[in-house]
Amino acid sequence: MAISSCRLLQSPAPVILAVLCLCSALKLCYGNYYAINWHSFGHHSRPRFARHNYREALTKSVLFFEGQRSGKLPSSQRLSWRRDSGLSDGSAANVDLIGGYYDAGDNVKFGFPMAFTTTMLSWSVIEFGGLMKSELPNVREAIRWATDYLLKATAHPDTIYVQVGDPNKDHACWERPEDMDTPRNVYKVDKNTPGSDVAGEMASALAAASLVFRRSDPTYSKLLVRRALRVFQFADKYRGSYSNGLKKVVCPFYCSYSGYEDELLWGAAWLFKATRNPMFLKYIQINGLTLGAGEYDNTFGWDNKHVGARILLSKAFLVQKLQSLHDYKGHADNFICSVMPGASFSSTQYTPGGLIYKMSDSNMQYVTSTSFLLLAYAKYLTSAKKVVNCGVATVTASKLRSIAKKQVDYLLGDNPLKMSYMVGYGPRYPQRIHHRASSLPSVAAHPAKIQCNAGFSFMKSPSPNPNILLGAVVGGPDKHDRFPDQRSDYEQSEPATYINAPLVGALAYLAHSFRQL
Numbered sequence: 001m002a003i004s005s006c007r008l009l010q011s012p013a014p015v016i017l018a019v020l021c022l023c024s025a026l027k028l029c030y031g032n033y034y035a036i037n038w039h040s041f042g043h044h045s046r047p048r049f050a051r052h053n054y055r056e057a058l059t060k061s062v063l064f065f066e067g068q069r070s071g072k073l074p075s076s077q078r079l080s081w082r083r084d085s086g087l088s089d090g091s092a093a094n095v096d097l098i099g100g101y102y103d104a105g106d107n108v109k110f111g112f113p114m115a116f117t118t119t120m121l122s123w124s125v126i127e128f129g130g131l132m133k134s135e136l137p138n139v140r141e142a143i144r145w146a147t148d149y150l151l152k153a154t155a156h157p158d159t160i161y162v163q164v165g166d167p168n169k170d171h172a173c174w175e176r177p178e179d180m181d182t183p184r185n186v187y188k189v190d191k192n193t194p195g196s197d198v199a200g201e202m203a204s205a206l207a208a209a210s211l212v213f214r215r216s217d218p219t220y221s222k223l224l225v226r227r228a229l230r231v232f233q234f235a236d237k238y239r240g241s242y243s244n245g246l247k248k249v250v251c252p253f254y255c256s257y258s259g260y261e262d263e264l265l266w267g268a269a270w271l272f273k274a275t276r277n278p279m280f281l282k283y284i285q286i287n288g289l290t291l292g293a294g295e296y297d298n299t300f301g302w303d304n305k306h307v308g309a310r311i312l313l314s315k316a317f318l319v320q321k322l323q324s325l326h327d328y329k330g331h332a333d334n335f336i337c338s339v340m341p342g343a344s345f346s347s348t349q350y351t352p353g354g355l356i357y358k359m360s361d362s363n364m365q366y367v368t369s370t371s372f373l374l375l376a377y378a379k380y381l382t383s384a385k386k387v388v389n390c391g392v393a394t395v396t397a398s399k400l401r402s403i404a405k406k407q408v409d410y411l412l413g414d415n416p417l418k419m420s421y422m423v424g425y426g427p428r429y430p431q432r433i434h435h436r437a438s439s440l441p442s443v444a445a446h447p448a449k450i451q452c453n454a455g456f457s458f459m460k461s462p463s464p465n466p467n468i469l470l471g472a473v474v475g476g477p478d479k480h481d482r483f484p485d486q487r488s489d490y491e492q493s494e495p496a497t498y499i500n501a502p503l504v505g506a507l508a509y510l511a512h513s514f515r516q517l
Contacts, residue, residue: 054511064471085177100149105435108165122208124505174455195242199235200263364476372502
C-alpha cells in the first residue's frame with residue numbers, strides 16, 4: 001500500500017520562452033536521453049528494430065492483475081499460486097462485496113485507486129485495444145473483474161461502498177490474502193458522508209468500461225453506463241471529499257489530497273464520451289474552470305485527474321472537431337510543455353538517467369501515466385495534423401512518442417542499474433517486492449495457516465520472494481537512479497494496479513509500432 005504523505009505536486013505556469021536548453025551542439029540533455037531540436041522531428045513512421053520485447057512486457061503487465069484478484073478465482077486463473085480469498089467480504093454490512101482487486105502489496109480493497117485502475121485499463125483499450133491482438137480478451141477480463149465489483153459497490157442508490165478492510169489492522173499483520181483474519185470492515189459514502197472524489201472516479205471507471213464492452217457485450221455495456229450516470233449524479237449532488245468523513249481509514253493511504261473537483265470534471269468528460277449527451281458538454285462548459293480545467297498542475301495519478309481530463313477533452317476538439325472545447329487543446333499543451341525534458345518552461349524533474357521523477361513514493365505510477373498521456377495525445381495530434389505549442393517552440397507528435405518510449409525503455413531496463421522494474425521481465429528485476437502474497441509461501445507449498453505475526457519473519461528475510469508476481473511494476477528508483485531491492489521499502493519496492501494500468505496501453509502501442517503484434 002503506497003502512502004502519499006504530501007499533497008500532489010502543483011507546478012507553476014509554464015513560462016512561455018524560446019527553447020533555452022544549454023547544451024552544446026553535439027551534447028544531449030539528461031544523460032544523453034533527449035535531443036532538443038524539436039522542430040526537426042518528422043512524421044511518425046513505423047520503426048523496424050527495438051531493444052525490448054514490448055509484446056512480452058504487455059502480456060506480463062496484464063497477467064499481473066490476476067495476482068491481485070480477490071474473491072473466488074476462476075478456472076482460467078493463470079497465476080496458480082494464488083487461491084480464493086475474501087469470500088465473506090461485505091458481510092459486515094450485509095452486502096456482497098466479494099471480488100475486485102487488492103490495490104498493491106496488502107490485503108485491503110481500496111475503492112478509490114481500484115476505480116482509477118479500471119478507468120486507465122479501459123482508456124488503454126479505447127485508444128490502443130485495436131493493436132492488442134491476442135491480449136485484448138485478457139485486458140477485457142481484467143477490466144470486467146473490476147467492474148463486476150464496482151457494480152456491487154454501487155448497487156444501492158445514494159450509497160457507495162468504497163473500502164473493505166481496516167488498513168491499520170491489516171498493515172499490523174503480514175498475511176497471505178488466503179489466510180487473512182484481520183477485520184473486514186466495510187466503509188461507505190452516502191448523503192450524510194459524501195465522497196464526490198471516489199464516486200466521481202467510480203462513475204468514470206464505469207463509463208469508460210462501457211465503451212470497452214459496447215460491441216463485445218452490449219447488454220453489459222448498457223448496464224455500466226446506466227450505473228455510471230447514477231453514480232455521477234450522486235457525486236455531483238452531494239459534494240464533499242471522502243477523506244473528511246473517512247479520514248481514519250483512508251488517510252494517509254489514499255487521501256484525496258487534490259479535492260473532488262478534478263473527479264467531477266473527469267467523470268463528466270467520460271460520461272460525455274460514453275453517452276454523447278449534450279447535457280455533459282454543457283456541464284463541462286459551465287463548470288470546467290471552476291473544477292480546475294485551467295490549472296497548471298501536471299501530476300496525473302489516482303488522486304489528481306485534472307491532466308487526464310484535459311487530454312481526454314482535447315480529443316473531442318482535435319479528433320471530433322468539437323469547437324466549443326477548443327480551450328482544452330491549450331490546457332493539454334500546457335501539460336505537455338511542462339514535461340518536456342531540458343526545456344526552460346519545463347517544471348518536471350528527471351533523474352540523471354532520464355526518468356521522470358515526481359516523488360519518492362511509488363514514482364513509477366507517474367512515469368507510466370505520463371507515458372500513456374503522451375502517446376494518446378500524439379495520436380490525437382496526428383489525426384488532426386497539429387503540433388504542441390510551447391510559446392515560440394513547437395513539439396511534434398513524434399517527439400511525444402520518443403519521450404514516452406524512453407520512459408518505458410528505462411522501466412524495462414535501459415537505466416544506470418540495467419535493471420527492469422517489471423518483475424519477470426529481463427535478466428535482472430526486483431526479487432524482494434513489498435507484497436504479502438508474493439513474499440510468503442504459497443498455499444500449495446505451505447498448506448498450514450501462517451499467522452499474523454509469524455509472517456513478519458518472511459517479510460524480514462533477505463531471500464527472494466518465493467512466488468513470482470509476473471508483470472508487477474514496482475515503485476522504482478529514487479531521484480539518483482538508485483534501487484535497494486528491499487522488501488521493507490514500500491516506497492520503491494511495492495507494486496500497484498494503478499502503475500500497470502496505463503502501462504498496458506503504452507506497451508500495446510510500442511509492441512505494434514515495432515511489429516511485435
